[in-house]
Amino acid sequence: MAVSGDARPAPRPRTRGAVYPALFRHARAPALALGRVLLSLGIVGAVWAAVSASGVFPDIIFPSPGSVWDAARELYDDRLLLPDLGISMGRAATGFALGAGLGVGVGLLTGRTRVFRALFNPFLTLLRPIPAIALVPVAIVWFGIGEGSKYFVIAYTVFLTVWFNTHNGMQYVPEVYIRASRSLGASRTREFCAVVVPAAAPHIVAGIRLGVALAFLSLVAAELTGASSGLGYRLQEARQYIRTDRMFAILIELGLVGALIDLVVGAVARRIVHWEGV
Amino acid sequence: MTAARGHVAIEGVEIRFGAGRRTTVALASTDMVLRPGTFTALVGPSGCGKSTLLNAVGGFTAPTAGRIVIDGVEVAGPDPEVGVVFQAYGLFPWFTALGNVKFALKRLDLGRAELDKRALHCLAEVGLGGHAHHFPAQLSGGMRQRVAIARTLAGEPKVLLMDEPFGALDAQTRFSMHELLLRVWGVHGATVLFVTHDVDEALLLADTVHVMSAGPGRVIRSYTVDVPRPRSAARFDAALVDIRAEILDLLRPPPIPADAA
Ligand SMILES: Nc1ncnc2c1ncn2[C@@H]1O[C@H](COP(=O)(O)OP(=O)(O)OP(=O)(O)O)[C@@H](O)[C@H]1O
Numbered sequence: 297m298a299v300s301g302d303a304r305p306a307p308r309p310r311t312r313g314a315v316y317p318a319l320f321r322h323a324r325a326p327a328l329a330l331g332r333v334l335l336s337l338g339i340v341g342a343v344w345a346a347v348s349a350s351g352v353f354p355d356i357i358f359p360s361p362g363s364v365w366d367a368a369r370e371l372y373d374d375r376l377l378l379p380d381l382g383i384s385m386g387r388a389a390t391g392f393a394l395g396a397g398l399g400v401g402v403g404l405l406t407g408r409t410r411v412f413r414a415l416f417n418p419f420l421t422l423l424r425p426i427p428a429i430a431l432v433p434v435a436i437v438w439f440g441i442g443e444g445s446k447y448f449v450i451a452y453t454v455f456l457t458v459w460f461n462t463h464n465g466m467q468y469v470p471e472v473y474i475r476a477s478r479s480l481g482a483s484r485t486r487e488f489c490a491v492v493v494p495a496a497a498p499h500i501v502a503g504i505r506l507g508v509a510l511a512f513l514s515l516v517a518a519e520l521t522g523a524s525s526g527l528g529y530r531l532q533e534a535r536q537y538i539r540t541d542r543m544f545a546i547l548i549e550l551g552l553v554g555a556l557i558d559l560v561v562g563a564v565a566r567r568i569v570h571w572e573g574v
Numbered sequence: 575m576t577a578a579r580g581h582v583a584i585e586g587v588e589i590r591f592g593a594g595r596r597t598t599v600a601l602a603s604t605d606m607v608l609r610p611g612t613f614t615a616l617v618g619p620s621g622c623g624k625s626t627l628l629n630a631v632g633g634f635t636a637p638t639a640g641r642i643v644i645d646g647v648e649v650a651g652p653d654p655e656v657g658v659v660f661q662a663y664g665l666f667p668w669f670t671a672l673g674n675v676k677f678a679l680k681r682l683d684l685g686r687a688e689l690d691k692r693a694l695h696c697l698a699e700v701g702l703g704g705h706a707h708h709f710p711a712q713l714s715g716g717m718r719q720r721v722a723i724a725r726t727l728a729g730e731p732k733v734l735l736m737d738e739p740f741g742a743l744d745a746q747t748r749f750s751m752h753e754l755l756l757r758v759w760g761v762h763g764a765t766v767l768f769v770t771h772d773v774d775e776a777l778l779l780a781d782t783v784h785v786m787s788a789g790p791g792r793v794i795r796s797y798t799v800d801v802p803r804p805r806s807a808a809r810f811d812a813a814l815v816d817i818r819a820e821i822l823d824l825l826r827p828p829p830i831p832a833d834a835a
């Protein structure tokens with residue numbers, strides 16, 4: 297072979313099935329990360345236990361880990377903990393799907409088409425600073441206190457974030473990719489599907505990941521539109537009865553599930569835009 | 575390859591950027607003819623308009639004045655008949671080496687099996703048949719440029735534009751890239767326009783070397799190199815040694831004067 301300049305050994309090809317070996321190859325890193333998480337949680341738990349054991353705050357204001365655990369058991373036994381979670385997740389998922397789908401769609405349009413950009417961008421830019429919670433009264437008037445208003449509040453939040461990221465990603469596609477595509481004779485359709493969208497994909501995926509987190513965050517705001525179930529409703533209910541222990545149990549549940557979802561979404565995102573090295 | 579394929583005529587091309595008082599003349603009126611199947615190198619200091627001229631031939635930038643005619647047709651935009659190898663980052667990182675080459679072949683309307691076969695053949699031509707399923711991020715800089723060459727030549731362009739394609743590579747890799755480029759050029763026989771900072775690289779590869787100067791960018795001297803290939807930078811022919819000395823003299827920046835006391 298005439299070319300012998302590359303002394304670098306050939307790296308192993310990355311195939312679709314290689315996800316498990318990759319996980320095992322770096323097995324020490326996740327173990328380490330897990331250790332750090334447990335350590336951090338352990339310290340927080342210990343401080344929490346110590347503060348509540350000191351008796352500075354009454355248990356009704358600042359419940360001990362033990363009473364929060366009992367409250368969680370009680371919610372579980374009343375068949376509220378998991379059904380509430382299921383109902384809330386269903387709302388978040390539906391709102392997310394609507395908002396993210398619309399956000400990507402509109403972002404693809406405004407990102408590459410001048411007409412749509414001129415039409416939508418000023419309006420959407422005005423909407424962006426309006427928080428989801430400020431939309432709750434409007435949502436109730438428009439959609440009543442049923443599921444519709446909850447989907448609306450969540451979808452609104454997710455939509456704006458996903459649109460914004462998609463739009464920006466589409467705007468900053470490196471010129472060299474467009475030039476390469478055109479000088480290789482690609483049609484505009486193929487340029488869009490095989491060059492522009494993949495080039496913007498890291499931004500789109502980042503927007504979607506943010507959208508997942510926001511769907512979760514706006515969930516509680518959405519359930520302020522008069523719900524009779526769900527984690528947000530259960531929090532409100534706990535407030536009426538001053539059940540701080542229940543509130544803590546629900547908040548911890550929200551935190552754990554949210555972190556877990558973000559972990560999964562992050563892993564999926566890395567697989568999708570594998571070339572980014574994020 | 576018929577003799578009529580790949581005749582490039584650059585006729586009074588002038589390129590300015592900006593408008594009003596902020597206009598920069600990137601390229602002063604330039605005439606140049608690239609005969610079919612020849613290898614032309616452009617050397618010159620940074621900012622003298624080498625890339626600007628190349629981009630105009632590639633159809634990426636419209637000349638402010640004058641025109642570029644390829645085989646009797648005026649350049650009006652990018653065209654698959656005019657292939658481009660970019661300095662770096664030209665490969666699509668979301669496609670494998672094979673996927674990148676297949677992208678170039680798609681317009682030919684081949685069957686699926688034929689498409690794969692042709693793309694693999696193109697990669698094998700640059701010695702990367704075994705790396706077809708690697709992504710660019712998994713390849714070295716030299717390998718990436720080999721894929722880029724394979725991708726560009728896959729479409730059988732009659733003109734090949736290269737803007738410092740080996741500028742980011744180390745001297746060793748660069749040397750083997752020169753061999754490879756001359757080999758595949760021997761097979762495909764496109765008309766090449768090659769931009770480089772490196773005078774030796776120009777003298778090793780080209781039939782004609784145009785030397786450009788900045789402010790405003792223009793061609794100040796042209797040399798014909800008729801030493802047969804392969805040429806060696808280590809044992810340059812006497813004729814080449816003279817040309818090299820002259821070009822280096824032309825490119826030498828004016829001395830920086832000491833401040834007056
Ligand atoms: N899009 C642009 N807008 C404004 N000025 C430009 C643009 N592109 C190039 N120029 C200017 O035109 C001149 C020539 O640029 P060009 O990139 O062609 O130089 P070059 O010879 O390729 O330099 P290098 O060797 O550094 O790549 C420079 O002064 C540059 O600043």
Ligand SMILES: [Mg+2]
Nearest residue numbers: 624625626737
């Ligand atoms: Mg340049």
